[in-house]
Each structure stands twice: as C-alpha cells, then as structure tokens.
Amino acid sequence: MKCIFCGGVGKYEQCEKCLFKGCQKCIVSHKDSCILFMKDKFHFCKDHNKHVDKYCFDCFHLTCEKCVVGNHLKHNILPICEAVHNIHGDIQSSIEELKIRIDQEQSAINYDTNKQTEYKLLVKQIDLEEQKIQECVTRTKATLLHNMERLQLTVDEKCTASKVILPAMRQARTTLQSVKHEKNAIIFLSRWSNPKSIIEKQELLKKEREEDDKAVVIGSDITRQLLDPFIRYNSNNQDSK
Ligand SMILES: [Zn+2]
Ligand SMILES: [Zn+2]
Ligand SMILES: [Zn+2]
Ligand SMILES: [Zn+2]
Structure with missing residues (x-):
C-alpha cells in the first residue's frame, strides 16, 4: 500500500495513543509529535472527525475523505505527500523572495526615518x-x-x-x-x-x-x-x- 504521508510503500499501522495512521516509517517518525497529536488532533478533520489524507490548495486546509465530496468539492486537492512535495519545491524561492521584500521594507523604514529627521x-x-x-x-x-x-x-x-x-x-x-x-x-x-x-x-x-x-x-x-x-x-x- 502506498503511504499518503511519505509516498513510500508499506503496511499501514495505527498509534494506540493518538490514533495516527500511516506506514511503519511514518508511525516511527510521528513519535516526536505524538503528544501534540493527542492534544491538538491535527490529524483529524474538525468537521467530520475523520483521519486526514489530503490537502486542499484552495482553502490551504487538510481534508478527510468526506471533505472531498462536501465543503471542498471541485477544489484543487492533492494527497498529502504530493502537497508537501509541491510546497517544498517553492519554499526556498519564497524564503528568498521574502528576504528581498523584508529588505525593501527595512530600507523604506530607514528612508522614512531619515525623511522625518529632515522634516523636523x-x-x-x-x-x-x-x-x-x-x-x-x-x-x-x-x-x-x-x-x-x-x-x-x-x-x-x-x-x-x-x-x-x-x-x-x-x-x-x-x-x-x-x-x-x-x-x-x-x-x-x-x-x-x-x-x-x-x-x-x-x-x-x-x-x-x-x-x-x-x-x-x-x-x-x-x-x-x-x-x-x-x-x-x-x-x-x-x-x-
Ligand atoms: Zn509513510
Ligand atoms: Zn501517536
Ligand atoms: Zn472532513
Ligand atoms: Zn477546499
């Protein structure tokens, strides 16, 4: 079975404490977040209380199987591993773009501060x-x-x-x-x-x-x-x- 979280192939297992479901590898790696999962239930849909498996790019929201035919019908929805892969592809350029824009605003603030001093x-x-x-x-x-x-x-x-x-x-x-x-x-x-x-x-x-x-x-x-x-x-x- 293809794991919807990591894209690897393996048998699904479920954590007894937080009820997270995924391949063996994902079950092992979720341990660090298990307490967080128990507390906040990120992996369960708030609307349908079902385990999430996909991500909606129209709503920027994790979805369950019921969401797909309900609130997010006809939305751009991808399996979680694909969604993560796509976002990862853009993340570095976004970080760089934000750096440029942060610099722009910082120099705008510096410029305005100088202007303020000049006006005073x-x-x-x-x-x-x-x-x-x-x-x-x-x-x-x-x-x-x-x-x-x-x-x-x-x-x-x-x-x-x-x-x-x-x-x-x-x-x-x-x-x-x-x-x-x-x-x-x-x-x-x-x-x-x-x-x-x-x-x-x-x-x-x-x-x-x-x-x-x-x-x-x-x-x-x-x-x-x-x-x-x-x-x-x-x-x-x-x-x-
Ligand atoms: Zn997995
Ligand atoms: Zn767990
Ligand atoms: Zn749902
Ligand atoms: Zn949606």
Missing part, C-alpha cells in the same frame, strides 16, 4: 528664519525710528533758527531803510550797521536746510526699507557659502 530640521529652520526676520525687522525699525527722531530734531532746530534770524533780518532791513536817506555822513555811518553777517548767517541756514532735504529718503517705501537689511544680510551669507 526644516520645521526648526523655518522657526529660526522667521525669528531672524523678526529680529532684523525690529532692529531696522529701531534704526529708522531713531533717524526719524534725529530728522525731527533737526527740523525743529532749523525752524527755531529761522524764527530767530527772521526778526534780526527784519531789524537789519528796517535799520538800513531808516538810514538810507540820511544826509549827514557822521550820523549815517553811526546808524548804519553791516548787513553782511546776517545775510551770511541766513545763507548758511539755507544751505543746511537744502542738505537736510537731500539726506531725507524716508517715506518712499517703508516695507522695502524694513526688509532690505535682512535681504542684504541673507544674500551676503549665501555669497560667502
């Missing part, structure tokens, strides 16, 4: 950059405001100077008008005063005012003025890299 760094960098922009804008704002203050002060000073010089010039003019028709040379010279110094003073004031006006650039594009130092700082840094 980027988030930090965005934070830092934003902070840098803020600090730079705040500094520039302070400088602009300081300049504004200075300009206000200068304008104030010039305005005060004008207010001081104006009555002095009017006085000088009035004086000149009043002495213009004086016929007496002594009186004329004693009343006359030189207008040159006051005119020079006014000329100086006027020139200063013109210089100040040239220096004023504020008010053109405040956004650009606030961001310019940062952009320049950044491009300088990039150049030096």
Whole structure:
C-alpha cells in the first residue's frame, strides 16, 4: 500500500495513543509529535472527525475523505505527500523572495526615518528664519525710528533758527531803510550797521536746510526699507557659502 504521508510503500499501522495512521516509517517518525497529536488532533478533520489524507490548495486546509465530496468539492486537492512535495519545491524561492521584500521594507523604514529627521530640521529652520526676520525687522525699525527722531530734531532746530534770524533780518532791513536817506555822513555811518553777517548767517541756514532735504529718503517705501537689511544680510551669507 502506498503511504499518503511519505509516498513510500508499506503496511499501514495505527498509534494506540493518538490514533495516527500511516506506514511503519511514518508511525516511527510521528513519535516526536505524538503528544501534540493527542492534544491538538491535527490529524483529524474538525468537521467530520475523520483521519486526514489530503490537502486542499484552495482553502490551504487538510481534508478527510468526506471533505472531498462536501465543503471542498471541485477544489484543487492533492494527497498529502504530493502537497508537501509541491510546497517544498517553492519554499526556498519564497524564503528568498521574502528576504528581498523584508529588505525593501527595512530600507523604506530607514528612508522614512531619515525623511522625518529632515522634516523636523526644516520645521526648526523655518522657526529660526522667521525669528531672524523678526529680529532684523525690529532692529531696522529701531534704526529708522531713531533717524526719524534725529530728522525731527533737526527740523525743529532749523525752524527755531529761522524764527530767530527772521526778526534780526527784519531789524537789519528796517535799520538800513531808516538810514538810507540820511544826509549827514557822521550820523549815517553811526546808524548804519553791516548787513553782511546776517545775510551770511541766513545763507548758511539755507544751505543746511537744502542738505537736510537731500539726506531725507524716508517715506518712499517703508516695507522695502524694513526688509532690505535682512535681504542684504541673507544674500551676503549665501555669497560667502
Ligand atoms: Zn509513510
Ligand atoms: Zn501517536
Ligand atoms: Zn472532513
Ligand atoms: Zn477546499
């Protein structure tokens, strides 16, 4: 009789303890698993409580003679020894394929972990950059405001100077008008005063005012003025890299 487990030829025997049935060779080799067979009854069909003899490749399940005409009708069913032989034929290539796929997933995990680290760094960098922009804008704002203050002060000073010089010039003019028709040379010279110094003073004031006006650039594009130092700082840094 051909043994359905090992494919060898021999008389069937049955183990008294676990009721496993097979050729003499299989009975001897099952001894290691006998306790397991007694406990879990792998060799008996759960549906029909009959000794299994075949394997269904549609359900990946051991079958008994009743299964074949019942639940597994028309399924791809092979005797156990053939099923084992077929599976053994594929097992090495499956092991190798799984190794390749395990490596693929492992490197995917490594790649993703690196990406995560990279993204975390980027988030930090965005934070830092934003902070840098803020600090730079705040500094520039302070400088602009300081300049504004200075300009206000200068304008104030010039305005005060004008207010001081104006009555002095009017006085000088009035004086000149009043002495213009004086016929007496002594009186004329004693009343006359030189207008040159006051005119020079006014000329100086006027020139200063013109210089100040040239220096004023504020008010053109405040956004650009606030961001310019940062952009320049950044491009300088990039150049030096
Ligand atoms: Zn056998
Ligand atoms: Zn046994
Ligand atoms: Zn069955
Ligand atoms: Zn089946």
